[in-house]
Amino acid sequence: MKATGIVRRIDDLGRIVIPKEIRRTMRIREGDPLEIYTEKDGEVIFKKYSPIGELAEFADQYAEVLYKTGGMPAMICDRDHIVAVSGAPKKELLERRVSSGLEELMEQKRSLNAASPAERLQPVDGVEQYAEICQPILSSGDITGAVMYLSDAKGKTAGQPQEKLIEAAAAFLGKQLDH
Numbered sequence: 689m690k691a692t693g694i695v696r697r698i699d700d701l702g703r704i705v706i707p708k709e710i711r712r713t714m715r716i717r718e719g720d721p722l723e724i725y726t727e728k729d730g731e732v733i734f735k736k737y738s739p740i741g742e743l744a745e746f747a748d749q750y751a752e753v754l755y756k757t758g759g760m761p762a763m764i765c766d767r768d769h770i771v772a773v774s775g776a777p778k779k780e781l782l783e784r785r786v787s788s789g790l791e792e793l794m795e796q797k798r799s800l801n802a803a804s805p806a807e808r809l810q811p812v813d814g815v816e817q818y819a820e821i822c823q824p825i826l827s828s829g830d831i832t833g834a835v836m837y838l839s840d841a842k843g844k845t846a847g848q849p850q851e852k853l854i855e856a857a858a859a860f861l862g863k864q865l866d867h
Contacts, residue, residue, distance in 0.1 A: 760820070
């Protein structure tokens with residue numbers, strides 16, 4: 689654990705303010721859920737909570753089914769990190785931070801269907817894989833992540849069947865999170 693040198697007092701209602709610099713660096717937005725952990729030595733640790741992360745094993749199986757059914761690499765992410773990958777190198781993508789472009793797409797609750805290579809989105813900076821189809825996962829109206837098909841090394845492009853599979857996956861995962 690790294691000390692920041694920042695000290696904050698708890699107010700009379702038990703609240704504490706997380707400094708803007710830390711929120712910006714850690715990509716903590718207003719309304720983001722934080723999970724609280726305690727250690728025996730008195731440490732209190734706040735960690736960003738990821739509902740999609742709770743379904744990581746399930747998401748991994750779902751990505752595998754999407755890959756086998758749609759014939760293209762599939763990926764599932766929460767708002768910050770890649771949670772599941774199938775059909776693409778997991779070492780390069782799994783648990784990596786999402787790109788600012790993908791983060792912006794999710795924030796706007798927009799889907800992506802790249803009709804041309806120029807419209808494709810790089811979901812992870814520094815990795816030469818591009819999202820051809822991307823659908824946000826909504827749970828109770830809030831963005832919790834996204835599901836996407838990635839560009840294929842064989843040159844296969846996504847069509848309407850893949851688009852429908854991604855839409856169904858995003859809707860299904862959103863419903864799972866609602867329960």
